[in-house]
Amino acid sequence: MQVTIRDVAKASGVSPSTVSRALAPGGAVSPVTRERVRAAADRLGYQPNQAARGLITGRTGHLGVIVPDLLNPFFADICKGVQARARGLGLTVFVSDTERDEGLELDAIRTLAPQVDGIVLCSPHLSGEELGSLGDFTDKPIVLLHRKEPGFGCVTADLVEGMTDALTHLHALGHRRIAYVGGPRSSWAARERAAGVEAVAASGLVEIVQVGSVAPHFDGGVTGAADVVLASGASAVLAFDDIVAFGLISRFTVRGVRVPEEMSVVGCDDIALSGMAAPPLTTVSVPKAHGARAAVDLLCRILATPAAEGEQPPQRVLLTHLVVRGSTAALDRRQRA
Amino acid sequence: MQVTIRDVAKASGVSPSTVSRALAPGGAVSPVTRERVRAAADRLGYQPNQAARGLITGRTGHLGVIVPDLLNPFFADICKGVQARARGLGLTVFVSDTERDEGLELDAIRTLAPQVDGIVLCSPHLSGEELGSLGDFTDKPIVLLHRKEPGFGCVTADLVEGMTDALTHLHALGHRRIAYVGGPRSSWAARERAAGVEAVAASGLVEIVQVGSVAPHFDGGVTGAADVVLASGASAVLAFDDIVAFGLISRFTVRGVRVPEEMSVVGCDDIALSGMAAPPLTTVSVPKAHGARAAVDLLCRILATPAAEGEQPPQRVLLTHLVVRGSTAALDRRQRA
DNA sequence: GTGAAAGCGCTAACAA
DNA sequence: TTGTTAGCGCTTTCAC
Numbered sequence: 229m230q231v232t233i234r235d236v237a238k239a240s241g242v243s244p245s246t247v248s249r250a251l252a253p254g255g256a257v258s259p260v261t262r263e264r265v266r267a268a269a270d271r272l273g274y275q276p277n278q279a280a281r282g283l284i285t286g287r288t289g290h291l292g293v294i295v296p297d298l299l300n301p302f303f304a305d306i307c308k309g310v311q312a313r314a315r316g317l318g319l320t321v322f323v324s325d326t327e328r329d330e331g332l333e334l335d336a337i338r339t340l341a342p343q344v345d346g347i348v349l350c351s352p353h354l355s356g357e358e359l360g361s362l363g364d365f366t367d368k369p370i371v372l373l374h375r376k377e378p379g380f381g382c383v384t385a386d387l388v389e390g391m392t393d394a395l396t397h398l399h400a401l402g403h404r405r406i407a408y409v410g411g412p413r414s415s416w417a418a419r420e421r422a423a424g425v426e427a428v429a430a431s432g433l434v435e436i437v438q439v440g441s442v443a444p445h446f447d448g449g450v451t452g453a454a455d456v457v458l459a460s461g462a463s464a465v466l467a468f469d470d471i472v473a474f475g476l477i478s479r480f481t482v483r484g485v486r487v488p489e490e491m492s493v494v495g496c497d498d499i500a501l502s503g504m505a506a507p508p509l510t511t512v513s514v515p516k517a518h519g520a521r522a523a524v525d526l527l528c529r530i531l532a533t534p535a536a537e538g539e540q541p542p543q544r545v546l547l548t549h550l551v552v553r554g555s556t557a558a559l560d561r562r563q564r565a
Numbered sequence: 566m567q568v569t570i571r572d573v574a575k576a577s578g579v580s581p582s583t584v585s586r587a588l589a590p591g592g593a594v595s596p597v598t599r600e601r602v603r604a605a606a607d608r609l610g611y612q613p614n615q616a617a618r619g620l621i622t623g624r625t626g627h628l629g630v631i632v633p634d635l636l637n638p639f640f641a642d643i644c645k646g647v648q649a650r651a652r653g654l655g656l657t658v659f660v661s662d663t664e665r666d667e668g669l670e671l672d673a674i675r676t677l678a679p680q681v682d683g684i685v686l687c688s689p690h691l692s693g694e695e696l697g698s699l700g701d702f703t704d705k706p707i708v709l710l711h712r713k714e715p716g717f718g719c720v721t722a723d724l725v726e727g728m729t730d731a732l733t734h735l736h737a738l739g740h741r742r743i744a745y746v747g748g749p750r751s752s753w754a755a756r757e758r759a760a761g762v763e764a765v766a767a768s769g770l771v772e773i774v775q776v777g778s779v780a781p782h783f784d785g786g787v788t789g790a791a792d793v794v795l796a797s798g799a800s801a802v803l804a805f806d807d808i809v810a811f812g813l814i815s816r817f818t819v820r821g822v823r824v825p826e827e828m829s830v831v832g833c834d835d836i837a838l839s840g841m842a843a844p845p846l847t848t849v850s851v852p853k854a855h856g857a858r859a860a861v862d863l864l865c866r867i868l869a870t871p872a873a874e875g876e877q878p879p880q881r882v883l884l885t886h887l888v889v890r891g892s893t894a895a896l897d898r899r900q901r902a
Numbered sequence: 903g904t905g906a907a908a909g910c911g912c913t914a915a916c917a918a
Numbered sequence: 919t920t921g922t923t924a925g926c927g928c929t930t931t932c933a934c
Binding site: 298305312320323332343 | 567610612614615616617619620625627635636638641642644645648649652657658659660661662664669675676677679680702811812814815818819837838841842843
């Protein structure tokens with residue numbers, strides 16, 4: 229079977245507790261003993277049993293990440309980021325894909341909570357109340373990633389600024405009538421982005437044509453939205469996210485409308501695909517890996533210093549930036565066409 | 566704190582052991598008691614502590630999946646599949662993204678092994694010897710997914726047949742000179758697929774132009790390969806996987822070569838993107854979710870019936886099928902162009 | 903059918 | 919600095 233702490237103890241001629249101390253970071257052991265124990269542990273290939281340790285310390289050494297869809301590269305990137313940071317901290321991570329199903333999401337939280345030290349939750353769709361009621365199920369810390377909700381530690385990106393940058397860019401290119409294809413109404417991120425767009429519209433910088441809301445799947449019903457955009461007389465379109473943007477471009481191509489010559493397209497997220505597509509997508513870059521790392525760090529900070537009663541956990545807002553690529557062009561190029 | 570088995574015991578007026586039995590599937594308890602215990606457990610919101618249970622039973626209730634890159638939708642799909650099946654079995658899954666780094670992969674196996682009941686390993690790059698030496702680190706069962714290696718339980722797809730179907734399809738369309746852009750030489754899947762292509766070439770059905778090997782990233786150096794294909798006089802190209810195929814198409818577009826009119830392209834894997842791209846990709850569909858489920862099931866079977874000494878664990882080969890979409894066309898259309 | 907007791911592998915008091 | 923003891927929450931003998 230497995231090598232236990234007692235095997236190491238016997239092999240190095242000390243007691244199990246000494247082994248425990250020798251292997252722990254701040255254990256009070258003589259350097260000689262520590263070395264001897266280390267050597268024995270290495271030789272035997274000793275791996276502490278996390279479960280047994282956790283029973284005592286109350287720490288599992290595990291983190292949970294919950295995302296709506298791993299196939300969306302945005303979330304795949306987030307999982308990679310969480311994982312990479314966790315690995316650096318000696319933590320292993322459970323990944324739960326909830327298939328955009330709120331029931332599964334609640335289940336996942338309930339199942340994961342007892343088995344982890346904390347959870348990084350990407351939950352665009354759960355309502356604020358549902359989120360708030362999570363405290364009834366568990367007292368494990370939950371950090372919201374790319375969503376802001378009172379009472380939770382949060383890491384978000386400043387999408388209002390991001391949308392503003394995107395529209396300002398289009399304005400600078402001469403576009404005055406711009407369509408916005410929104411994301412699902414139930415999504416927090418979609419509402420946030422829409423708010424950013426509306427703020428710009430209210431400022432009168434450009435005219436915004438709102439074009440419904442669309443699910444961010446590759447197989448989502450973007451076709452109709454693309455046709456509406458085409459009919460609207462807009463010379464440019466801003467999409468809820470890159471996936472929607474690709475869907476639009478695909479439909480534009482079918483309809484014989486060239487991007488960017490006849491239609492400028494801006495996405496949001498900057499998923500890995502965006503730089504490689506033809507044309508490469510101009511998009512609002514959201515810090516995915518960085519956000520993931522920040523969420524893990526925030527989780528660890530909360531773990532290290534339990535919040536005082538009623539104290540609001542920290543909320544961190546990251547910066548976005550516009551990446552100008554090949555899917556946007558000056559309006560006059562279109563007129564020449 | 567947490568609700569323990571003793572809280573439930575007290576609440577239902579029985580001993581902890583009775584609670585344990587009442588909640589276990591095959592526990593010998595009177596129906597009345599079981600009901601009473603169940604009710605109390607529900608009322609208190611009792612969740613058995615997996616760690617404590619595992620300490621005794623030797624089962625963690627956890628599974629590990631190790632993949633080279635979560636951003637590759639092929640592997641994202643696999644993780645989703647493993648997850649979905651595991652959820653149905655009451656298991657939670659650790660996901661480890663090894664960033665295509667063999668060192669990280671070995672680390673991941675070593676780290677994960679003690680914390681899980683078994684591992685689903687997608688490891689294209691580890692050598693057969695390295696794989697074989699895994700037994701020194703752990704006796705936890707490891708099932709190889711999309712790779713075959715003696716001594717391991719394996720779930721693979723029949724890519725030799727898949728490649729044959731693809732080339733036969735192109736042949737039927739009138740193509741006689743076909744380029745093959747291979748994957749990384751260190752990859753088992755790449756070698757397997759190449760073998761399939763070579764088998765067809767040897768049969769004399771079509772002429773195959775081998776065009777080096779290319780990394781399956783979206784940002785990989787496909788450009789050069791595309792140019793070689795163009796220069797080779799081939800009228801069609803078969804790519805190692807869909808991602809490479811997209812890279813090729815992207816370059817063809819830049820070079821002004823129309824797909825499928827002037828160049829037919831076939832991918833492999835059938836990632837989610839493939840059906841949505843413009844043009845939608847003709848590709849060899851590999852059963853991703855199905856393979857993932859089969860791997861989990863195989864793992865569970867091995868767990869349930871430990872293999873006899875020296876006995877070869879089961880190996881399962883799944884079928885592929887060609888999905889004909891819009892990236893392939895008959896050769897004469899090209900001549901008309 | 904049920905309870906008492908032992909112990910999984912480990913860490914944290916407490917002594918020495 | 920080190921060893922001894924107790925016990926984390928649970929399951930599993932073993933009695934009854």
